Amino acid sequence: MAESAAFEAACTCLESSGVLDRLAARGTIRIALKQAGLEPKAVTARQLGVVLEKLLPAELASRGIPSPEQVCARIGKALESVDAAGARADTPEAIFARLGGS
Amino acid sequence: MQGIAATAIGLLVVASIAVGVRLLVLHRRTGAAPELLLGAMLLLAVGVGYPLMIATPRVSPAWAGTLQVISTLTVNTGFSLLFVFTWRVFQPQAAWARALAAAGVLTMLVSAVQRGIQVTTHGALDLNNEPLSAVVLQGGPVIVAYGWTAWESLRYHGMMRRRARLGLADAVVCNRFLLWGMMALVVNAGVLVNLVAFAKHMNTLDTPWILLLSSTTGLTQVVLLVLTFLPPRSYLDWVRARAAAQGA
Numbered sequence: 001m002a003e004s005a006a007f008e009a010a011c012t013c014l015e016s017s018g019v020l021d022r023l024a025a026r027g028t029i030r031i032a033l034k035q036a037g038l039e040p041k042a043v044t045a046r047q048l049g050v051v052l053e054k055l056l057p058a059e060l061a062s063r064g065i066p067s068p069e070q071v072c073a074r075i076g077k078a079l080e081s082v083d084a085a086g087a088r089a090d091t092p093e094a095i096f097a098r099l100g101g102s
Numbered sequence: 103m104q105g106i107a108a109t110a111i112g113l114l115v116v117a118s119i120a121v122g123v124r125l126l127v128l129h130r131r132t133g134a135a136p137e138l139l140l141g142a143m144l145l146l147a148v149g150v151g152y153p154l155m156i157a158t159p160r161v162s163p164a165w166a167g168t169l170q171v172i173s174t175l176t177v178n179t180g181f182s183l184l185f186v187f188t189w190r191v192f193q194p195q196a197a198w199a200r201a202l203a204a205a206g207v208l209t210m211l212v213s214a215v216q217r218g219i220q221v222t223t224h225g226a227l228d229l230n231n232e233p234l235s236a237v238v239l240q241g242g243p244v245i246v247a248y249g250w251t252a253w254e255s256l257r258y259h260g261m262m263r264r265r266a267r268l269g270l271a272d273a274v275v276c277n278r279f280l281l282w283g284m285m286a287l288v289v290n291a292g293v294l295v296n297l298v299a300f301a302k303h304m305n306t307l308d309t310p311w312i313l314l315l316s317s318t319t320g321l322t323q324v325v326l327l328v329l330t331f332l333p334p335r336s337y338l339d340w341v342r343a344r345a346a347a348q349g350a
Contacts, residue, residue, distance in 0.1 A: 037264030
């Protein structure tokens, strides 16, 4: 199943920063997303931005990565170029907001 | 006891029609499938199907068979739409979910056709004396449909709670998943009570404990359905205030 463009961009950026290999980079971001209640296939750049700010630094620090905030800032920059239009619009959250009249 | 049960089923039918119509009106505006699927499900299965099912033993034998076929068709079509709704909303890209939805729809269709043939051949059926296989074929897919939607909704509610803690989700929408999941569980409790009664060839309209449990689950469904899809402003304010207090 295809992951979202934001997830792929974040993983690619983390991997290319040289602090983690591909598998570890994807796994680390997946763990942070799970803590945030988000799914790799649907996460948006905006949601990932919050994860970068609030959860990922601690995850990277727990893996002994120096300057996790700088790494997260670099990922945040990479997410700026992610096309928001590619995100799935009709998520369960959007549907239930609509169905209840929110 | 029969009065309470009649009130409960009456309220459930009215609430389902109200929510169903509101969702179909919403669909006219948005053109989106979920509101059409859920609105049609509530209208067909509960708004039309249940009253026809209840009316069947009370009309002349000449009409009973026709009503039974129509009620089975509307109820089974409605619950088929619930399978499609759950697939399209929660797992639209998963092959297993598409297969499960297709299997559910097919089973409901087979069940309806089988009952149609039986009624055509033998006349209106006495549902209290159906064989166990027929009871399971009719009720099993309904339990699977509501069980699946309960699982997906409560799973999503867990995710939404974690999002809400980070300021990524609205407390009201988060609560809506909990309400819908609970409503599905309550429906299943009611269906299970009736399946056990049918399997034991008990009269569901004359047995006090069945009426009591059916009334309780029916009234609980009404409350949960209204809070999910037609919530009063005071309830929404309460949910938001509670979430704000917990976040503080």
